[in-house]
Structures are given as structure tokens and as C-alpha cells.
Amino acid sequence: xxxxxxxxxxxxxxxxIILDMIRKHGPISRSEIAKRNGISPTTVTSAVGELIRxxxxxxxxxxxxxxxxxxxMLRFYPDGQFLIGISLTNTAVTIAELNLxxxxxxxxxxxxxxxxxxxxxxxxxxxxxxxxxxRYDDRSKCLGISIIVPGIVDAANGAIRYNSKLNLKNVPxxxxxxxxxxxxxxxxxxxxxxxxAENSFGRGTHSDNMLYVTVGEGVGMGIIVNGAIFRGxxxxxxxxxxxxxxxxxxxxDCGNIGCxxxxxxxxxxxxxxxxxxxxxxxxxxxxxxxxxxxxxxPALFRAALQxxxxxxxxxxxxxxxxxxIGIVNLVNLFNPSLIILGGEIVRDNPLFVKxxxxxxxxxxxxxxxxxxxxxxxxxxxxxxxxxAAAVLLQDxxxxxx
Numbered sequence: 001x002x003x004x005x006x007x008x009x010x011x012x013x014x015x016x017i018i019l020d021m022i023r024k025h026g027p028i029s030r031s032e033i034a035k036r037n038g039i040s041p042t043t044v045t046s047a048v049g050e051l052i053r054x055x056x057x058x059x060x061x062x063x064x065x066x067x068x069x070x071x072x073m074l075r076f077y078p079d080g081q082f083l084i085g086i087s088l089t090n091t092a093v094t095i096a097e098l099n100l101x102x103x104x105x106x107x108x109x110x111x112x113x114x115x116x117x118x119x120x121x122x123x124x125x126x127x128x129x130x131x132x133x134x135r136y137d138d139r140s141k142c143l144g145i146s147i148i149v150p151g152i153v154d155a156a157n158g159a160i161r162y163n164s165k166l167n168l169k170n171v172p173x174x175x176x177x178x179x180x181x182x183x184x185x186x187x188x189x190x191x192x193x194x195x196x197a198e199n200s201f202g203r204g205t206h207s208d209n210m211l212y213v214t215v216g217e218g219v220g221m222g223i224i225v226n227g228a229i230f231r232g233x234x235x236x237x238x239x240x241x242x243x244x245x246x247x248x249x250x251x252x253d254c255g256n257i258g259c260x261x262x263x264x265x266x267x268x269x270x271x272x273x274x275x276x277x278x279x280x281x282x283x284x285x286x287x288x289x290x291x292x293x294x295x296x297x298p299a300l301f302r303a304a305l306q307x308x309x310x311x312x313x314x315x316x317x318x319x320x321x322x323x324x325i326g327i328v329n330l331v332n333l334f335n336p337s338l339i340i341l342g343g344e345i346v347r348d349n350p351l352f353v354k355x356x357x358x359x360x361x362x363x364x365x366x367x368x369x370x371x372x373x374x375x376x377x378x379x380x381x382x383x384x385x386x387x388a389a390a391v392l393l394q395d396x397x398x399x400x401x
Contacts, residue, residue: 029071055080085388195222216343324359342377
């Protein structure tokens with residue numbers, strides 16, 4: 001006798017199969033879904049009725065007849081429900097509403113007025129989220145909240161284990177958000193989430209062993225091994241920014257000296273720009289910033305590179321050389337087939353990617369660079385929000401968009 005639990009599991013699996021079939025191959029008829037998947041027409045009709053009720057599928061006109069009545073066609077309806085994606089960084093909270101194809105429909109950025117740490121970060125996140133959600137009278141169509149954050153994350157339990165810059169340690173963020181806002185919540189390390197998004201629907205769809213390296217405020221990495229995120233023992237695999245590349249320098253927030261991110265992250269680039277300016281070196285980035293050094297940003301750095309500004313070009317060469325040393329070590333350790341570079345320093349910066357690629361190919365073990373590809377991310381400007389969406393959509397629907 002089949003147990004009730006088994007029956008419910010089969011129904012849920014059939015629902016997933018049918019939704020995925022409609023999403024990938026729609027418009028498609030009920031009879032065609034049954035035929036392709038070997039599922040009874042009655043089961044398909046029942047599941048489709050539920051999907052239409054839940055706003056995930058809609059009817060889309062009449063199809064061609066193959067001998068009988070013309071079939072009613074079905075298609076995926078990505079705007080029937082939505083999710084909330086959140087990117088928590090060292091300088092801001094960004095929140096967006098996305099549909100079920102990870103398209104941003106509304107977004108707000110809540111920048112910190114001053115550096116925050118510890119409980120103040122969580123309080124600011126909650127205040128920002130409360131303000132964002134105040135626009136919704138009805139949250140019944142919201143699938144949940146997906147949060148990505150730098151640092152060591154226990155994704156299974158939804159806790160931030162450690163973030164040195166924000167001074168967060170063992171924060172049960174999933175539990176706290178669910179208790180306050182009543183919406184199911186997911187939490188993931190930002191680089192892991194972006195690696196998942198790249199592997200699901202970016203440049204990495206055909207690579208089961210790939211690395212995603214992000215260079216921005218800090219340096220992070222997501223690791224895909226055999227098609228799955230590699231997290232390590234405590235969820236800390238991929239702390240690439242805290243690998244040591246020299247024995248001298250400023251002390252990192254993690255307490256160590258010589259960390260990679262202290263040598264290639266945006267704060268170091270910004271410091272080098274200010275140093276060059278103080279020494280009287282001419283650089284167009286000061287003009288781009290309107291003479292106000294506080295307005296210098298990664299976007300202006302990239303713009304200066306595009307104008308062949310020598311100060312910024314020299315800094316870029318130094319940063320690329322140091323980053324390449326770290327990536328050579330990754331190639332020799334992991335033997336990936338693909339490395340994707342992302343973050344504020346990489347975006348719209350093909351020269352930087354080219355220099356890193358050249359140096360890695362030159363210095364890594366030649367047998368391990370055979371077939372290795374190194375590219376910039378293709379996820380676009382909204383990559384943090386897309387990454388947050390990927391975490392939720394894969395878990396709920398097993399989507400590979």
C-alpha cells in the first residue's frame with residue numbers, strides 16, 4: 001500500500017517536471033506534456049490547474065490540431081509571483097523585487113551614512129527592508145527573501161558565521177528575518193551565489209568545475225566542483241581575499257598581514273590614486289571626479305582606464321600582477337576548466353581581464369592551463385540581484401534559467 005507521504009512526494013515531483021517543461025518549451029499543450037514525460041493526462045491536468053491557480057502558468061491561445069480538438073496552449077508566467085533579493089555589503093544594503101526569471105522590477109539602494117558594524121548592520125538591514133516592503137499591501141505572491149552577504153556563511157542554517165569588515169559573528173539572520181517579516185528566507189555567501197548564477201545561466205552552463213572570483217570592495221570566490229557549490233567544513237571555502245600574498249603591509253580586518261584583498265581591492269586602488277595625486281602626478285580621474293577626491297569611485301577608475309590615463313594604467317598593471325599570483329595558485333590547486341572574473345573593478349574593464357589572463361596562462365602549470373578559459377562575468381549590472389534570485393529559484397523550483 002502506497003504511503004501518503006510517497007504520494008505527496010510523487011505529486012510534487014510531477015509538478016516540478018510539468019512546470020519546468022512549460023517554462024522551457026512553452027507554449028505547449030497538456031497532451032504534449034503528458035506524452036513527453038510519460039505522465040497521465042489526468043495528472044497533468046490536475047498539476048496545471050494548481051500552477052494556474054498559483055500564478056505560475058497561464059493559458060496562451062489555441063494550438064494546431066493533430067486530428068482532434070485544437071489544444072489550449074500553456075506558458076510560464078514569470079510575473080505571477082515575485083521574490084525579494086537583498087545584497088548586504090560593507091557599504092550599503094541593496095533590495096530588489098524580481099520576477100521568476102530574475103528580472104529586476106524595482107530596486108532601492110540604502111547606503112550607510114557612516115561605517116556600521118555588528119548589531120548596527122542588522123538594525124540598518126531591518127529598517128531598510130521594512131521601508132522597502134511598506135509598498136506592498138499584499139505579500140501573498142512573494143515567494144520569499146533571498147539575502148547574499150560577503151563572509152563565511154552557514155547556508156544550511158541561514159547564519160552569518162563571520163564577516164570581519166562588518167564585525168558580524170554567528171548571526172542567525174534567516175531566523176531573525178523570518179521572525180520579523182513572516183517571509184521564508186534564504187541566506188548565501190555572495191560569491192557562492194554569483195558562482196551558482198554563472199553556472200546556472202551565465203558563462204558557466206557547460207562547466208562542472210569552475211571558479212568565480214570577485215574584485216571590488218574586497219576579494220571573494222565561489223567554487224563549483226562537480227556541478228555543486230563547494231563550501232568546505234565550516235562554509236568558509238573560497239575566502240580567497242584572505243590568502244596571503246606577502247609578509248608585509250597593513251593589517252587586514254581579519255587580523256592577518258599580507259592578505260590578497262588588502263593588495264588588490266578597491267580601498268587599495270583608491271589609496272594608490274590619492275598617493276599619486278599627492279605626489280603631483282597628473283591623472284584624469286581627478287578631473288572626472290570634479291576635483292573632489294571623495295567622489296572617486298570604481299566607475300571613474302574604469303573611465304580613466306578607457307582614456308588611457310597613465311596613473312590608473314600603472315595601478316591596474318600592479319593590481320593585475322598581484323591578483324594573477326593568487327589565481328595561478330588557484331589553477332594549480334583546483335585545475336578548473338573556467339574562471340570567471342567579476343566585481344566593480346572587473347566590470348566593463350576588458351583590459352584588466354586580458355592582463356590577468358595573460359599572466360595566469362604564462363605562470364600556471366602549462367598542463368593545467370590546457371583548455372582553461374578566463375572571462376569576465378556576463379550576468380550584467382544587476383548581477384548581485386540575479387545571484388540572490390538564483391539561490392531561491394534553484395531551491396524552490398530547481399530552475400536553471
